Amino acid sequence: MKKHIYQPIECILEKVIDETKNIKTFVIRPLEPFKFKTGQFVELAVPGIGEAPFTPSSNPYKTDLIEITIMEAGFVTGVLHKMKGGEKLGIRGPYGTSYPVEKFFGKEILILGGGVGMAPLRSFLLTLLHDLTNFKKIILAYGSKTPDDVVYKYMFPEWEKENRLEVLKSVDICPVDIQWDGQVGLVTCLLDHLKMDIVHSSIAVVCGPPVMMKFSTLKLLEKGFAPANIYLSMEANMSCGLGKCGHCQLGEFFICKDGPVFTYEQIKHIRDPFV
Amino acid sequence: MNQFFINNHNIHRFMLKLLSSRAIYALREETGNFYWDRYTTETVGLINIGKYRSITSIKQFFFPVQEFLSDIKSHPLAIVGPKSCDLHLLNTSDKIFLEGMFADDFYKHKRSDALIISSDCTDCKLSCFCTKMDITPYPQKNYDINLSPIKEGYVVDCVSNIGEELIRQSPNLFQKAIEQQLHEKEKNRKDLTEKVKKQNEKFKWEEPLMTVEKNMVSKLWKDEIAKSCVECDGCRYVCGSCYCFLLGETKDFYSKIRTWDSCQSAGYGRVAGGANPRKEKFQRLQNLYNCKMIYRKKNFGNYACSGCGRCIEVCPAKIDIRESLQRITNDE
Numbered sequence: 001m002k003k004h005i006y007q008p009i010e011c012i013l014e015k016v017i018d019e020t021k022n023i024k025t026f027v028i029r030p031l032e033p034f035k036f037k038t039g040q041f042v043e044l045a046v047p048g049i050g051e052a053p054f055t056p057s058s059n060p061y062k063t064d065l066i067e068i069t070i071m072e073a074g075f076v077t078g079v080l081h082k083m084k085g086g087e088k089l090g091i092r093g094p095y096g097t098s099y100p101v102e103k104f105f106g107k108e109i110l111i112l113g114g115g116v117g118m119a120p121l122r123s124f125l126l127t128l129l130h131d132l133t134n135f136k137k138i139i140l141a142y143g144s145k146t147p148d149d150v151v152y153k154y155m156f157p158e159w160e161k162e163n164r165l166e167v168l169k170s171v172d173i174c175p176v177d178i179q180w181d182g183q184v185g186l187v188t189c190l191l192d193h194l195k196m197d198i199v200h201s202s203i204a205v206v207c208g209p210p211v212m213m214k215f216s217t218l219k220l221l222e223k224g225f226a227p228a229n230i231y232l233s234m235e236a237n238m239s240c241g242l243g244k245c246g247h248c249q250l251g252e253f254f255i256c257k258d259g260p261v262f263t264y265e266q267i268k269h270i271r272d273p274f275v
Numbered sequence: 276m277n278q279f280f281i282n283n284h285n286i287h288r289f290m291l292k293l294l295s296s297r298a299i300y301a302l303r304e305e306t307g308n309f310y311w312d313r314y315t316t317e318t319v320g321l322i323n324i325g326k327y328r329s330i331t332s333i334k335q336f337f338f339p340v341q342e343f344l345s346d347i348k349s350h351p352l353a354i355v356g357p358k359s360c361d362l363h364l365l366n367t368s369d370k371i372f373l374e375g376m377f378a379d380d381f382y383k384h385k386r387s388d389a390l391i392i393s394s395d396c397t398d399c400k401l402s403c404f405c406t407k408m409d410i411t412p413y414p415q416k417n418y419d420i421n422l423s424p425i426k427e428g429y430v431v432d433c434v435s436n437i438g439e440e441l442i443r444q445s446p447n448l449f450q451k452a453i454e455q456q457l458h459e460k461e462k463n464r465k466d467l468t469e470k471v472k473k474q475n476e477k478f479k480w481e482e483p484l485m486t487v488e489k490n491m492v493s494k495l496w497k498d499e500i501a502k503s504c505v506e507c508d509g510c511r512y513v514c515g516s517c518y519c520f521l522l523g524e525t526k527d528f529y530s531k532i533r534t535w536d537s538c539q540s541a542g543y544g545r546v547a548g549g550a551n552p553r554k555e556k557f558q559r560l561q562n563l564y565n566c567k568m569i570y571r572k573k574n575f576g577n578y579a580c581s582g583c584g585r586c587i588e589v590c591p592a593k594i595d596i597r598e599s600l601q602r603i604t605n606d607e
Contacts, residue, residue: 003345003346003347005377005379006531007530050523051522077547239522243376244372244375244379246538252571271491
């Protein structure tokens with residue numbers, strides 16, 4: 001019986017998958033039923049250490065195991081990265097808004113990801129892949145720092161084979177001794193030659209580091225995307241997840257309950273929302 | 276609305292009666308300031324309802340500085356002497372903690388456990404500016420019973436069922452108020468309202484929302500207003516509408532601990548990896564004014580500031596929110 005709203009569900013860390021030198025995917029098994037919608041986030045607790053918000057990167061149709069891709073960036077993630085599997089963790093949620101997948105039926109969708117920002121987008125992509133016939137076309141444009149920093153390397157070959165899915169990749173820098181089949185340049189360079197009906201039926205879903213989100217949004221607007229058709233994952237340091245503790249405030253919004261998924265239309269009045 | 280009268284002697288008998296079912300917190304005067312204190316059967320005769328607002332707000336009764344979030348326990352209590360400004364600030368914390376997808380169990384219990392016996396201000400501090408925030412120095416809502424001091428005792432009115440019931444249960448303590456008593460109450464209220472208005476005459480700004488919104492680009496935020504701030508967080512701790520907290524882990528898997536947090540500290544908005552939406556001190560101060568005067572007003576329809584002036588009183592750098600608003604207005 002749940003005693004209060006901040007109480008976590010127990011879960012077991014089943015497996016840890018190395019993605020890059022500082023990014024790992026944690027496969028966890030909640031010991032009670034736990035369902036989420038793609039784009040929503042969870043609070044993952046390392047008992048006695050701390051809690052942090054993450055958006056699952058797995059397919060929401062799969063509920064027994066939840067995958068969360070995490071970059072080592074601070075205290076809690078540092079402890080998580082030392083884990084090998086078998087540890088007990090806590091999970092709360094899911095919280096916040098999700099990607100309105102049904103609203104996208106019949107449309108062309110651009111998924112634009114940068115770095116570890118690919119995590120929520122993988123969950124979104126897997127949701128779309130559940131029944132691709134619902135959508136006219138999907139473009140996955142993904143940028144990372146170097147070829148080594150690409151997450152989910154093992155999934156790209158599969159995605160590249162999909163008919164209605166076009167995969168574009170870029171890296172900021174490519175060392176000479178590494179083979180790379182994508183473009184070299186900032187992720188926005190992938191937007192230069194988009195084959196999409198932007199004005200009439202296109203949706204862009206963006207997630208990445210703040211500076212990437214900022215310049216991607218500007219470029220998308222320049223390409224003709226309507227502000228209401230640009231979906232942004234505005235994750236901040238959501239601490240309670242319930243719209244109470246105040247940490248994730250963005251203008252008059254609480255990202256944890258009004259977001260994390262916002263359209264640019266919703267937040268464009270806020271001065272410099274990408275920080 | 277029925278209004279009653281209770282004399283100075285009977286008010287203490289009424290408090291004694293209340294003590295049989297709940298703890299009583301009322302005010303204690305010390306060098307012109309009022310502090311919250313717990314009263315017992317021995318001290319109940321000394322209960323003070325205060326001339327003006329206390330040093331700290333009443334949010335601590337519902338949302339303690341630090342709280343172990345585990346089991347929910349019942350602690351019936353009566354809070355005697357909160358003022359109009361305190362009650363107004365509850366609008367914000369009530370909306371935050373009681374509404375949304377889920378109500379906060381801990382706040383909810385403490386809030387419903389508390390009987391609020393408020394009182395009119397009979398004087399004001401130099402920092403008081405409730406009238407500038409369209410609030411009166413006498414409570415109009417959010418209380419169970421209100422006491423308006425007059426010469427021989429108090430005019431009593433109640434707006435909640437529980438308040439009415441308590442008065443009904445003590446028919447020998449309360450009489451129906453007579454015209455003369457009501458007249459005295461109204462006169463006191465009017466006089467004090469005038470006094471608060473007069474001491475704030477030099478502040479010409481009117482609509483706080485518009486004042487802040489219009490002047491967000493003013494250079495004064497950075498160059499003057501925030502310059503003297505020493506980032507002590509004092510203003511956030513005494514503010515009765517601040518609800519921000521930090522959630523932490525405990526040894527018990529299912530429990531959490533929470534402590535008040537302040538948007539004025541540099542680490543407040545920082546995310547793992549170091550990015551910070553409000554790196555600069557003036558950005559944090561701007562955010563504070565936005566939160567109180569714009570955001571919460573947009574969310575909940577009420578300013579998250581009632582003009583209690585606690586932030587003015589506590590500030591070691593003498594930052595006065597009234598003056599800040601005046602400065603940015605002049606800068607237009």
